[in-house]
Amino acid sequence: MMRADIWGVGLWGPGLEGWAQGCAVLTEAASFVPCPTDPPPPAILPANERRRAGPAARLALTVAEEALAGSGIAPATLRAVFVSSSGEGALVNSLLATLAEPRAADQAISPTLFHNSVHNEAAGYWSIAHASRAPADSLAAHDASFANGLLKALAEITVEGEPVLFCLFDAPMPFPLSACRRTDFSFALALLLAPPALRAASPLARLAGGFVPRPAPLTPPRLSALAALTAGNPAAQSLALLEALARRETRRLTAPLFDGHLALEIAPT
Amino acid sequence: MKPLPITAWSVVNALGTGAAATLAALRARRSGLTENDFAPAAGGGFIGRVAGVAGHHLPGAFARFTCRNNLLLDLALRADGFDAQVAAAARRVGPARIGVVLGTSTSGITAGEAAFRQRDPASGALPADFDFAHTQDFFSAARFVRAALGLAGPAFVVSTACASAARSFVDAAQLIAAGVIDAAVVGGADSLCHMTLAGFAALGLISPFPCRPCDAARAGLSIGEAAGLALLERDGEAPFALLGYGESSDGYHMSAPHPEARGAIAAMRDALARASLVPAAIDYINLHGTGTPANDASEDRAVFEIFADQTPCSSTKGFTGHTLGASGIVEAVIALLALHEGFLPGCLGVTRLDPGFRARVLLDNESRPIGRVLSNSFGFGGANCSLIFGRAG
Numbered sequence: 001m002m003r004a005d006i007w008g009v010g011l012w013g014p015g016l017e018g019w020a021q022g023c024a025v026l027t028e029a030a031s032f033v034p035c036p037t038d039p040p041p042p043a044i045l046p047a048n049e050r051r052r053a054g055p056a057a058r059l060a061l062t063v064a065e066e067a068l069a070g071s072g073i074a075p076a077t078l079r080a081v082f083v084s085s086s087g088e089g090a091l092v093n094s095l096l097a098t099l100a101e102p103r104a105a106d107q108a109i110s111p112t113l114f115h116n117s118v119h120n121e122a123a124g125y126w127s128i129a130h131a132s133r134a135p136a137d138s139l140a141a142h143d144a145s146f147a148n149g150l151l152k153a154l155a156e157i158t159v160e161g162e163p164v165l166f167c168l169f170d171a172p173m174p175f176p177l178s179a180c181r182r183t184d185f186s187f188a189l190a191l192l193l194a195p196p197a198l199r200a201a202s203p204l205a206r207l208a209g210g211f212v213p214r215p216a217p218l219t220p221p222r223l224s225a226l227a228a229l230t231a232g233n234p235a236a237q238s239l240a241l242l243e244a245l246a247r248r249e250t251r252r253l254t255a256p257l258f259d260g261h262l263a264l265e266i267a268p269t
Numbered sequence: 270m271k272p273l274p275i276t277a278w279s280v281v282n283a284l285g286t287g288a289a290a291t292l293a294a295l296r297a298r299r300s301g302l303t304e305n306d307f308a309p310a311a312g313g314g315f316i317g318r319v320a321g322v323a324g325h326h327l328p329g330a331f332a333r334f335t336c337r338n339n340l341l342l343d344l345a346l347r348a349d350g351f352d353a354q355v356a357a358a359a360r361r362v363g364p365a366r367i368g369v370v371l372g373t374s375t376s377g378i379t380a381g382e383a384a385f386r387q388r389d390p391a392s393g394a395l396p397a398d399f400d401f402a403h404t405q406d407f408f409s410a411a412r413f414v415r416a417a418l419g420l421a422g423p424a425f426v427v428s429t430a431c432a433s434a435a436r437s438f439v440d441a442a443q444l445i446a447a448g449v450i451d452a453a454v455v456g457g458a459d460s461l462c463h464m465t466l467a468g469f470a471a472l473g474l475i476s477p478f479p480c481r482p483c484d485a486a487r488a489g490l491s492i493g494e495a496a497g498l499a500l501l502e503r504d505g506e507a508p509f510a511l512l513g514y515g516e517s518s519d520g521y522h523m524s525a526p527h528p529e530a531r532g533a534i535a536a537m538r539d540a541l542a543r544a545s546l547v548p549a550a551i552d553y554i555n556l557h558g559t560g561t562p563a564n565d566a567s568e569d570r571a572v573f574e575i576f577a578d579q580t581p582c583s584s585t586k587g588f589t590g591h592t593l594g595a596s597g598i599v600e601a602v603i604a605l606l607a608l609h610e611g612f613l614p615g616c617l618g619v620t621r622l623d624p625g626f627r628a629r630v631l632l633d634n635e636s637r638p639i640g641r642v643l644s645n646s647f648g649f650g651g652a653n654c655s656l657i658f659g660r661a662g
Contacts, residue, residue, distance in 0.1 A: 002447055076520075087407060087428065092378075099463045100385035104310050107467065114468030115524040115649050118374060119407055119428030124650025127518035133535050135516035136652070137436065140407035141425040148425040152440055155447035176385075176394055180401030211423055211449050213365035259421050260365060 001210045001265070002154040005203035007073070007163070008192035009245060010066030012039050012059060013229065013236065014185045019066060025226075026246035032225050036185035038171075044129040052112055053125050054088040056171040059188045060122035061129065064167045067190035073163060075130040079156060080123060080165040081137045083149030085234045086181060087119035089173035096177075122169065145170075146237040147255040147262035153193060154209050163194035168235045184232035189242065205245050208265045216254035216261035241266060270543050272512050273442055274505035274661050277354035278456075279345045280602040282495035282589045283317030287348040291589075291599075292606050295614040298634065300588050302479040302491050307461045312470030315479045316461060317493025317590025319344070334413040336377030336404035337460035341496035342414055345458070351498050355418050358452050358502060368450040369415040369424035370441040372433025372457030373407065374594035374648075376426070379462045380404035410458055414498070422450045426457075428594065430648030431557070433457055434497065435597025438656055439514045441501055451503050456598035458496035465492055465593060472524060480560035480591070481618040482584035483569075483630050490559045493590025497598030509608055510661040512641065513544025519651025526564050526647065530571035533645065536653035537575050540643065544657045548576045551657070552639035553613050554628075555600045557647045558584020559591050565623070568645065572628040583631040587617030597646040597654065604642040604658045611638040 009019050014034040016022035024030035039062040041050045053061070060082060068075055086092075091113055101107050118124070120138035127136050137156075141148040146168055153166040169188035173181060196206065220227035221239040229236045237255055241264060244251040248268035255262045279287065283301025284294035294301060302315040325340045326332075346352045359367055384399040403409055411424045423444065427436045434457035441453035459465075469475050469492060476489035501511065517539065519532035527533070541548060554576065556568055565584070572582055585603050592599050607613055615631040622630055641659035 002449075085406070085408070092381075095464060095468075096378075096381050096385040099311075099382060099467060100388070107310070109464075109467050109471050111468070111471040111473075111524075114464075114471055117464075117468075118430045118523075118649045120430055120648070120650040120652055121523070123429065123518070123652065124523050127520040127651055128522065131520045133517050133520055133532055136429075136518050136650075137427065137440065138429050138650075138652075139425045139427055139440075142402060142406055142408040142412065145408075145425075148423055151423055151449065152425065152444065155443045155449055158447040159443045176388065177381075177401070179394060180399065181406070213421060257423060258415075260423075 001208040002158045003196050003208045004154055004157045004193040005196050006191055006205045006207055007194050007203055008067040008071045010063030010190035011242060012063050013187040023246040026243045032223065038186055045125060049125055049128060052116060054091045054116050054121060056088045056169060057122040057125050059171050059186050060167050060169040061126060063188040063190035064126060064165055067165065067192045071192055073192060076132045077134050078165055079134050079162055080126060081149060081153045081156060082123045083139045083145050083168045085140055085142050085145045085170050086173060086183060088117050088121050089177060091117040093174050093177045143234055144257050145234050147257040150209060151211055151262050157193055157195050161195050166191045166193055168238060170233050170235045187233040187235040189235060189238045203269050205269060206267050210263055211257060211260055212263045213260040215259055218255055219253040270513060272510035272661050273501050274507040274510045275499050276502045276505035276507045277351050277500040278602050278605055279349035279351035280497035280599055281319055281341055281344045281348055282592060282599055283319060283493050284588060286344055288602055288606060294588060298617060300479055300617055302590055308463045308466045311463045311467035312475045314475040314477060315491040317491060318461060319494055331417060333400050333403045336380040338373060338377040338410060338458050339413045341458045341460055341494060342410060345496040345498050346417055352418060355454060355500055358500060362451040364419055365421040366451040367420045368422040368441060368444055368453040369411045369420055370427060370437045370453055370455050371411045371414060372427045372437040372594050372597060373410045374428055374430050374433055374459050375462055375464055376407045377404035377409050378464050379460060382463050414454060429652035430650055431593050431596055432646040432648035432652040432654040433594035435646035435654035435656055438511055439516055439654060442511060442514060445501060445503050453501050454498055455501060456498040457595050459494060459593040459595040461494045474561050476560055479618055480586055482558035482560040482565055482586050483616050483623055483626060484619045485621045485623045487560045487562060487565060489561050491590040493592040495592035495595040495599045497595060497602050499601060507661055509605055509658055511656060512659045513540045513657040515539030515543060515655040517653045521651055524649050526567040530567040532651055532653045533568060533571035533647060534574050536655040540655040540657050551580050551641050551643045553607055553642045554580055554582035555604055555642060555644040556582050556584040557645040558586055560586060569626040569628050578627055578629045581613055581629050581631045583614060583616045585614055600644045601656060604644045607642055608639060608658060612636055
């Protein structure tokens with residue numbers, strides 16, 4: 001098993017607007033009122049970039065900022081792993097619609113929309129916002145994005161011996177791509193992870209994980225209303241992990257990774 | 270880092286199918302670029318098109334993966350005996366101990382483009398037979414290769430624009446070093462599509478003539494398509510290995526390079542440090558060298574900062590075109606060919622080297638034994654990746 005300490009968390013989902021609200025819902029201190037909204041534009045981006053960045057990148061940056069807040073970690077030197085099944089799918093949908101216009105004169109696409117449609121848009125804007133020179137990866141694995149992405153983040157922490165920002169996000173795509181790939185609502189999670197050897201003053205929890213070549217189902221969160229969310233956005237597969245983190249539980253979790261699974265153990269400090 | 274042996278590789282690009290076709294074209298200084306007949310209205314210019322893609326078919330069980338990107342990947346799987354060598358590796362370590370990490374920037378978007386042209390006029394719906402998950406979806410490339418090779422380890426796509434396939438070496442090396450897997454299939458593909466041809470044209474980056482990286486009169490890039498694969502094995506027996514990798518972000522702009530090239534410099538220094546090499550130990554640099562005025566000038570500055578005017582460097586995109594997310598594997602294979610053959614390809618199409626350049630740019634092919642090659646890949650979002658290949662022992 002590979003090990004990492006969780007130093008910070010960021011969250012955005014329906015009725016889970018930020019870690020404070022999410023924590024209250026996940027511990028049943030507050031009731032769950034699922035009202036899908038998009039986060040406000042991230043303040044860290046310069047005005048021009050804030051206007052240009054697409055909805056998925058704005059979502060990713062919102063949770064990334066929250067995970068770092070108060071951590072004392074300098075974002076300019078922090079490694080990042082962004083993970084999303086569809087990336088900036090809304091912009092891709094828009095570009096495909098324009099390119100399919102019957103008249104050639106209507107097929108011209110916006111250069112800004114084009115360069116913002118890349119999967120690593122969020123990673124790019126993140127590093128621009130912080131003038132960061134640290135690596136910022138951008139990964140996709142459809143319904144196994146959570147498991148493969150977290151596995152890769154744990155491997156990077158293990159091998160490089162440095163903290164990694166893990167940011168998992170997916171935003172809804174408009175019609176007609178919405179009919180091809182289910183993303184009912186925006187959902188994003190960011191974890192500031194660090195090698196245990198770095199010893200932060202007070203990590204939130206300790207995490208261990210590894211690939212197991214046998215099938216296992218997704219561990220759902222205990223609240224059935226929250227469990228229902230896991231089918232509506234691939235990033236919401238992280239809800240059981242978030243629940244264990246919020247409740248300060250020691251828990252074993254599994255997330256499917258094709259014919260195998262990611263095995264996780266989380267424990268409070 | 271411990272050298273990571275590369276036990277198999279293959280490539281398909283405008284120069285032909287298989288590494289030997291690429292080597293022959295490089296030696297003959299023959300470009301694969303032709304006038305843009307794929308989407309002339311979208312961008313014009315020249316393209317590096319792979320012959321025979323449309324006539325290729327995926328075997329029955331994999332028919333639902335059919336899209337230009339996966340057809341290119343299937344050609345790469347069958348080239349250079351790659352699939353047989355992965356099968357042998359799977360017998361040695363087991364299919365669950367081999368991961369698949371592939372880079373692509375637009376995946377099977379040609380399938381999406383076709384589907385959008387066939388929308389139902391009343392409802393706007395896409396055709397019922399459009400299989401998004403197996404074609405356009407980013408993960409489609411890795412899903413297809415994993416299935417076609419019968420592998421059972423972790424798999425994902427890395428999509429950091431034009432640094433994607435180079436980055437796949439890094440992600441796989443980390444998974445192997447962490448003990449998650451023993452081997453990985455890396456590389457990737459990008460295929461000609463309206464999206465990138467029109468998009469780069471909208472950015473004003475398409476050259477009206479075949480791209481001429483490092484030329485004083487260079488005027489942009491020529492887009493190509495390609496697929497390529499490499500097999501990395503922790504305990505593999507191979508003459509060549511990945512000796513180091515370096516990655517960085519520019520943190521500057523989504524589509525323009527940092528004027529002082531600070532991200533590119535950081536990536537190359539990171540790669541040298543990880544390989545425990547001094548700059549003088551590098552015998553040849555394969556530049557990202559897209560052919561746009563800003564990109565090549567920025568990279569020249571970065572190379573000169575580290576290597577001064579000592580290390581021969583060139584861009585091979587005048588031969589292949591800029592194969593975007595696949596360029597990292599195309600140029601990794603060229604680096605391996607350079608090591609294997611003792612052969613340094615010079616830039617193609619340069620009539621006058623940019624007089625402002627200070628690095629030692631190769632304009633003609635040279636032949637001599639070499640031991641280590643550095644390959645650069647830089648992409649939108651300011652994503653930078655440098656890889657060092659060399660003799661394993």
